[in-house]
Amino acid sequence: MRKRIIAISASFAAAGALAACGGSTAPGVEQAPSGGATQASVPTTPTPPPQLQSKPTVTVPKNCDNKTLITKDLIPGTGQAAQSGQTVTVNYVGVLCKTGKEFDSSWKRNQPFTTRLTQGSVIPGWVQGIPGMKVGGRRELVIPANLAYGKAGSPPTIPPNSPLVFVVDLLSVS
DSSP, X not given: OHHHHHHXXXXXHHHHXXXXXXXXXXTTOOOOOGGGOOOOOOOOOOOOOGGGSSOOOOOOOSOOOXXXXXXXXXXXXXXXXXXXXXXXXXXXXXXXXXXXXXXXXXXXXXXXXXXXXXXXXXXXXXXXXXXXXXXXXXXXXXXXXXXTTTTXXXXXXXXXXXXXXXXXXXXXXX
């Protein structure tokens, strides 16, 4: 009988403790919405604006011997401007300047690319060529070899000393 009273008392104590859940006002405790539904804080891939929903055609210049970065806005953006050090999400197509051969594309993977605009995160041509671009814009970057992969190249797809052409669509900045 004594064990039965202890068991019943323990059951009431557990029920009382459970009933108290959700009533905390402690700092840093966030209450779940009614019904227990929660929203995941998983970053989502931005939806491109209509003008950026199809893969661009890259036109290589007649002269690929430029020694400086050349940028050209093909579609001016209207959103937030990217700055050095920020994180950007883009779609892009990269081709070898001298042959026009595509070596990489986020479009092929059907997955935008997210990176910080810092040295070591991406090639210097991107770190210098994307800042100032606005979200919703499409920019062509003609990048000399020294601002791309330089003397080493990136075998097997990018030979040594290869200038590159990218068309970059800026989807978001954070």
